[in-house]
Amino acid sequence: MNTFEKNDFTVFTVCNLAYLPKALVLAKSLLQFEGRLLKIYIFDKKINVKLPEMLAEFIWIEDIGVPNLYQMAFKYDITEFSTSLKPFIALGLMEHYEKVIFLDPDTCLFDSLAPVLMDLKNNPIVLTPHYTKPHSDILVDSDIGMMRFGSFNLGFFAITKSAQGLDFLRWWSDRCIRFGYFETQFGLSTDQKWVSIAPCFFPDLYVSFNLGYNVAFWNVQERTLTKTANGKYLVNGEFPLIFFHFSSFDENNPERLTRRPLAEEHRNRQDLHELSFAYSTDLQSHSSAAPQIKYGFDYMSNGDYISPTLRRAYACVAAEFSNDTDPFDAEGPIGKFARRNYLAGKMLTSYQSNSFDDISSHKIKFKLVNMLMRIILRIVGPNRFTNFSRLLVFLSSYRQNRGMWKI
Numbered sequence: 001m002n003t004f005e006k007n008d009f010t011v012f013t014v015c016n017l018a019y020l021p022k023a024l025v026l027a028k029s030l031l032q033f034e035g036r037l038l039k040i041y042i043f044d045k046k047i048n049v050k051l052p053e054m055l056a057e058f059i060w061i062e063d064i065g066v067p068n069l070y071q072m073a074f075k076y077d078i079t080e081f082s083t084s085l086k087p088f089i090a091l092g093l094m095e096h097y098e099k100v101i102f103l104d105p106d107t108c109l110f111d112s113l114a115p116v117l118m119d120l121k122n123n124p125i126v127l128t129p130h131y132t133k134p135h136s137d138i139l140v141d142s143d144i145g146m147m148r149f150g151s152f153n154l155g156f157f158a159i160t161k162s163a164q165g166l167d168f169l170r171w172w173s174d175r176c177i178r179f180g181y182f183e184t185q186f187g188l189s190t191d192q193k194w195v196s197i198a199p200c201f202f203p204d205l206y207v208s209f210n211l212g213y214n215v216a217f218w219n220v221q222e223r224t225l226t227k228t229a230n231g232k233y234l235v236n237g238e239f240p241l242i243f244f245h246f247s248s249f250d251e252n253n254p255e256r257l258t259r260r261p262l263a264e265e266h267r268n269r270q271d272l273h274e275l276s277f278a279y280s281t282d283l284q285s286h287s288s289a290a291p292q293i294k295y296g297f298d299y300m301s302n303g304d305y306i307s308p309t310l311r312r313a314y315a316c317v318a319a320e321f322s323n324d325t326d327p328f329d330a331e332g333p334i335g336k337f338a339r340r341n342y343l344a345g346k347m348l349t350s351y352q353s354n355s356f357d358d359i360s361s362h363k364i365k366f367k368l369v370n371m372l373m374r375i376i377l378r379i380v381g382p383n384r385f386t387n388f389s390r391l392l393v394f395l396s397s398y399r400q401n402r403g404m405w406k407i
Contacts, residue, residue: 045296084180
């Protein structure tokens with residue numbers, strides 16, 4: 001445990017009820033190394049559920065006075081919604097603490113946060129890059145992933161109460177609340193992509209190259225772990241491992257570390273096995289903490305599922321409705337809007353997103369689409385076809401196509 005005053009800093013995370021086991025593993029590690037409770041902000045509809053208050057402090061997002069909360073919960077999916085309010089929450093905590101540290105719920109501490117707190121003594125803002133060495137061209141996507149999702153991984157940030165720290169949070173909060181979409185084709189990647197340009201505006205922003213921070217699947221190619229005689233982990237034989245980010249952790253196959261694409265030579269790494277299996281065991285020990293209920297903000301008042309298309313359509317027309325309008329009211333103006341535009345129905349099921357990894361399973365669909373595109377190319381010619389293709393990119397964001405929706 002470090003020697004900083006109890007009210008000098010706090011640590012918080014955000015998650016919905018389904019993610020509680022991950023957040024509780026983080027909370028347990030914070031208690032172990034810092035002797036303090038993690039603040040867990042629950043992004044879900046408030047229900048009567050028993051929570052392990054000996055491990056963490058739980059705050060329902062409905063209880064902290066977020067302006068237009070339900071409008072945000074409707075236009076954003078759970079990932080966009082929870083990430084869009086991280087700087088807003090940090091600003092609120094700054095009223096009570098000198099330093100605020102955020103950690104994603106799927107991180108876990110393996111040592112004291114003292115190095116982070118020391119960084120905050122001299123810097124108002126502390127961030128970590130996704131990785132610190134260019135990816136080899138043979139790795140999946142090379143450096144394109146960082147171009148798409150942002151330079152810094154915002155599964156961690158740390159702020160000191162200072163003029164620049166507060167200005168940064170206000171600027172970032174405004175952008176996230178208004179434009180917290182995951183639309184990489186338009187340069188938006190929830191809360192992360194905004195911070196890629198933050199060094200242009202906040203000259204004292206500190207980028208930490210401490211390789212013991214934020215170790216994750218996207219940087220394991222440059223980091224190896226060893227264990228010391230006293231049971232601590234070292235990164236590259238030099239940096240104490242402070243926290244590991246188990247993003248997209250594969251609970252069924254801990255040895256594979258993540259469900260995301262990863263070069264085979266970095267899967268099943270012996271130096272990561274102990275951490276991965278220990279994390280899997282901890283998750284299982286807290287599995288009962290997650291209520292077996294669906295995400296509350298995914299459904300209208302009558303049980304109709306809110307599809308991603310309805311969320312984007314609502315974002316397109318939201319300004320045309322009163323701020324007092326409850327978008328979740330199935331019999332209200334938004335419910336009628338959804339039915340008028342064929343965006344609601346009892347038969348809709350939860351959305352499962354496709355990624356580039358799913359391309360091979362849609363070969364027939366691609367053949368049909370490519371055939372149609374070749375026909376269009378022959379009809380309009382190569383120059384107009386390029387403009388048509390660019391138009392399709394624009395149309396991929398329904399929230400920007402007002403002419404598509406009927407009020």
